[in-house]
Amino acid sequence: MSEQYLHVDPTLCVGHRICAELLPELIGLDDWGYPIISPDPIPRVLRRRARGTRTACPALALALDHSPGRKARRDTAVAAP
Amino acid sequence: MSIATRDLTRAFARPRSGLGPQRLLAGPKLGSGESWDEHCARLDGPISDRLRRVPPDRLIEAVRRSGLRGRGGGGFPAGDKLLAARRHGSGAVVVGNGSETEPAAAKDEVLLRLRPHLVLDGLEVAARALGARGAFLVAPSPAAWDSVTEALAERADRHVPVQLIEGPRNFVGGEETAVIRWIEGGPALPRFQPPRVVDRGWRGLPTVVQNVETLAHLGLIARLGPEWFAAVGTEAEPGTMLITLSGAVERPGVYEVAIGLELTKLLGAAGPDPKAVALLVGGYFGSWLRAPQIPGARLSRAGLAPLAASPGAGVMHLLPPGSCGLRESHRVVDWLAQQGARQCGPCAHGLPALAEAMGRLAGHRGQASEAGAQLRRWSDQIEGRGACRHPDGAVNLVRSTLAAFGDEIELHERGGCSGTRLSNLPLPPWELRPA
Ligand SMILES: Cc1cc2nc3c(=O)[nH]c(=O)nc-3n(C[C@H](O)[C@H](O)[C@H](O)COP(=O)(O)O)c2cc1C
Ligand code: SF4
Numbered sequence: 287m288s289e290q291y292l293h294v295d296p297t298l299c300v301g302h303r304i305c306a307e308l309l310p311e312l313i314g315l316d317d318w319g320y321p322i323i324s325p326d327p328i329p330r331v332l333r334r335r336a337r338g339t340r341t342a343c344p345a346l347a348l349a350l351d352h353s354p355g356r357k358a359r360r361d362t363a364v365a366a367p
Numbered sequence: 368m369s370i371a372t373r374d375l376t377r378a379f380a381r382p383r384s385g386l387g388p389q390r391l392l393a394g395p396k397l398g399s400g401e402s403w404d405e406h407c408a409r410l411d412g413p414i415s416d417r418l419r420r421v422p423p424d425r426l427i428e429a430v431r432r433s434g435l436r437g438r439g440g441g442g443f444p445a446g447d448k449l450l451a452a453r454r455h456g457s458g459a460v461v462v463g464n465g466s467e468t469e470p471a472a473a474k475d476e477v478l479l480r481l482r483p484h485l486v487l488d489g490l491e492v493a494a495r496a497l498g499a500r501g502a503f504l505v506a507p508s509p510a511a512w513d514s515v516t517e518a519l520a521e522r523a524d525r526h527v528p529v530q531l532i533e534g535p536r537n538f539v540g541g542e543e544t545a546v547i548r549w550i551e552g553g554p555a556l557p558r559f560q561p562p563r564v565v566d567r568g569w570r571g572l573p574t575v576v577q578n579v580e581t582l583a584h585l586g587l588i589a590r591l592g593p594e595w596f597a598a599v600g601t602e603a604e605p606g607t608m609l610i611t612l613s614g615a616v617e618r619p620g621v622y623e624v625a626i627g628l629e630l631t632k633l634l635g636a637a638g639p640d641p642k643a644v645a646l647l648v649g650g651y652f653g654s655w656l657r658a659p660q661i662p663g664a665r666l667s668r669a670g671l672a673p674l675a676a677s678p679g680a681g682v683m684h685l686l687p688p689g690s691c692g693l694r695e696s697h698r699v700v701d702w703l704a705q706q707g708a709r710q711c712g713p714c715a716h717g718l719p720a721l722a723e724a725m726g727r728l729a730g731h732r733g734q735a736s737e738a739g740a741q742l743r744r745w746s747d748q749i750e751g752r753g754a755c756r757h758p759d760g761a762v763n764l765v766r767s768t769l770a771a772f773g774d775e776i777e778l779h780e781r782g783g784c785s786g787t788r789l790s791n792l793p794l795p796p797w798e799l800r801p802a
Contacts, residue, residue, distance in 0.1 A: 295559040296711035297754045316748040318720075320712030353561070 288352050289327035292336055296320075298347035305348060308339045315364050325354060378473040379620035380481055383636045387607050387625025388599055391482060391583050399481070400514045403521035406484040410590060414488040415526065417590055418495045426496040426589060427453060433593035434605040435585065439464055439541075439578030440652070440680040441756075442604075442668060445585060449496050451565040452573040457498025459565075459573040461527075462550065463490050463582050466534040466541035467507040469650045470793040472682045474609035475579050477621040479511035482583065483518035487529065489582025492589040493575060494527040503550050503569075504579070505532045536797045538651075538706035542755045543576040544568075545708075556708045557755035578680070580609055600626035604667045608678065614647075614685035614790065615640035626678075630656075630664045634685070642688040645771060647792075649679030651699050652760025655692060655771035675767065684792060691786025693729035693775050696768040700725045702794040703761045713758045717749040721765055728768075728776065735779040739769055 292312055294305075301320045306313045311332055312324040328336050328350070340348040382392040394401050394409050407413055418426075431446030452459040463486060467475040479486060486504070494502050506512040515531055532550055539545055540555030547569050549555040568574025577585070584606055588596045597605035604626045610633060613619040617638030624633055630646075646656045654676035656664065664670060668677050686695060704718035724745070727738035746762045753759065769776070778785060 295754065296713065296752060297559050299712060301712055316712070316717070316752075317745065318712060318716035320716070320752075322748065322752065 289354075290333065290336070290350050290352060291325075291354050292323050292328055292340075293349045293351065294321055294323055295347045295349065298345045299343075300345050300347075302344050304342055304344065305339050308342055309335055312336065313339075317364070327354075378476050378480075379618075380477050381618055381620040381622050381637070383622060386622060386628055386633060386636060389623050390587060390599075390607050391478060391485060391580070391609060392621075392623045394482070400483055400518065401481065403484060403518065403523075406482075410587075413523065414491055414586060414589065415523075418491065418526065421589070423453075423457075423496045423498060426492060429593050430496070430585060430588055433588045433596040434603070435581065435588060435596065436604060437578055438580035438584070438608055438680065440469075440650075442677075445577060445581055448565060448575055448577070449493065451563075452575045453497055455566070455573040459497040459499050459575060460569045461490060461493045461497060461499050461502040462543075462546060462569070462574060462576045463502065463504040463579045464541065464543065464546055464576050465505050465507050465511065465579040466546055468535065468538050468541035468797075469680060469682055470538075470795050471611065471613055471650055471684055472680060473611045474621045474681060476507050476511055478580055478583060478609065479506060480514045483515050484522070485583040485586055486579045487515070487518055487522065488586030488589070489577075489579075489584070490529060490586075491526050492585050493577060493582060497573075497575060499527055502527050502529045503532055504529055505534045505546055505550070507534045537708075538703070538797065539708050539755060539757050542757070544755065546576060547574060556710060557757070559754040601667050601669065603669055608666075608681050610666075610678075610681040610683060612637050612683045612685070614683075614792075615643045615687035616685055624666060627665050627667045627670060630661050630666055633666065634661070639685055640687060644686040644688060644690050645692055647682075647684040647686065648676045650682030651703060652756075652763055653677070653679050653682065654763065654767035655686075655696075657771055675770065684790075686790055687788075689787040690790045691729065691775060691784050692768065692772040693725075693735075693779060694784070694786050695790050695792060696764060696772075697722070697725040697729040698789075698794060699792060700761055700765060700768075703757070703764070706797070707757055707761075711753045711758070713749045713752045717745060717752075717758060718761055720745055721749070721761060725765065725768070729779065729784075731779060731782050731784055733780055733782055735776045739776060742769060 314322045427449045435445045436442045465475045535549045535555030542557045544558045545555045564574045600606045610622045701722040704722040707714040707718045709715040724738045724741045727734040
């Protein structure tokens with residue numbers, strides 16, 4: 287099966303932070319509490335949780351698809367509190 | 368028409384030999400718009416004659432072979448964009464993007480006022496290549512609007528109906544998805560892609576948004592062929608491009624240059640102030656070059672890449688002596704933060720934070736190095752995370768400021784500043800107009 291990627295539509299996201307709590311392996315937060323999402327393919331073991339995280343977003347801002355996103359940098363992201 | 372007045376002090380065409388062949392600025396004296404008769408006499412008849420003889424797929428192939436890249440800032444290959452929309456069959460929509468919301472730019476304005484038929488030719492070629500039902504042309508100012516209206520009335524047989532649209536007057540309004548929403552009657556705000564506009568654009572139809580200068584080149588390629596087009600410029604970036612040059616030069620205005628030209632030649636033609644502080648390349652999303660970096664630099668994406676710069680939409684400003692690069696950059700980043708649409712977290716929170724930290728960087732309280740560290744951290748966090756590239760543009764300018772003005776940062780850290788005056792970088796009080 288081909289790789290899957292996680293994306294956020296930043297025009298819908300209002301910074302609920304729930305995603306970063308549910309999936310800290312792939313989602314960190316910027317200094318204002320908005321998600322920074324890993325540009326790497328979702329590891330197989332995390333796929334189920336990624337799907338659950340998508341449905342848990344109150345703003346419905348998360349999407350899963352097969353196209354890699356833009357290269358956001360996560361090295362300065364902070365973990366959800 | 369109610370477009371807020373734009374500053375047109377740069378809207379002079381400066382045709383010059385020695386910078387490359389003049390293709391867009393060729394023809395009769397550049398005072399007013401070239402008429403339809405003049406245009407047809409100069410270019411061997413109406414474009415429709417040519418289009419009747421060439422099948423649409425051959426047109427797309429010719430554009431692809433020419434190597435033409437978009438002149439609106441992104442540099443995307445025009446032929447690939449046409450092909451992507453064409454894959455959906457016929458019936459796509461073409462948008463000529465003359466919004467020119469970059470305040471220091473004037474090339475689209477000049478082109479539409481002086482050579483409207485070149486742009487309309489290109490619009491027809493693109494429409495024909497796509498089997499388009501209709502085309503839109505977005506005008507940057509009342510003068511451009513009048514020029515295009517007159518030109519449209521002069522053209523005899525038109526393939527597609529062209530609807531003229533008054534351009535948005537907010538910075539992000541020139542972005543392609545924002546332009547489409549504006550044409551649809553909505554606010555001139557970008558939306559998240561995908562879906563890409565070549566797949567789902569205006570009213571859900573495949574849409575090709577092309578800068579008006581790109582269209583002017585496209586029209587000439589359909590007439591004169593891809594080999595003619597690629598005979599100038601570099602192999603990877605063929606053709607000529609329009610440059611809007613302002614600031615500390617004797618002759619500000621719009622120049623047409625062969626891509627790959629030495630920067631010093633362009634500046635030389637404009638009469639630069641030898642004591643200028645720095646050159647802003649690529650407009651407000653662009654980069655600063657200090658004087659020692661300019662000799663040897665060439666005007667192309669590849670030529671400027673080693674200097675972490677890019678020609679963008681060809682906007683350049685030479686910062687006059689006595690200006691402080693930090694204060695000027697702070698003013699621009701502050702303006703960019705105000706112009707953000709704040710639909711996205713990075714734009715709503717990130718850009719105001721950058722602007723505030725730029726203020727501390729430019730201040731005299733010895734906070735420059737702390738502000739610099741924050742600017743680096745926030746730039747890394749913001750990059751790539753807006754729905755459109757607006758935040759990335761601001762980040763680019765911030766990083767370039769930190770890299771280019773190390774001497775000034777040190778001076779500010781010690782409470783000094785070499786600035787004695789503010790430059791005339793235009794920062795118009797534009798606001799998003801309700802649709
Ligand atoms: C914030 C922002 C503002 C933009 N403003 C303009 C503009 O005023 N005119 C323009 O042609 N392209 C503008 N663009 C680029 C367009 O989105 C699009 O890439 C371009 O019109 C495509 O034409 P081209 O491929 O011929 O360059 C802007 C992009 C961004 C991110
Ligand atoms: S990044 Fe800013 S300008 Fe771009 S879509 Fe998001 S809110 Fe709008």
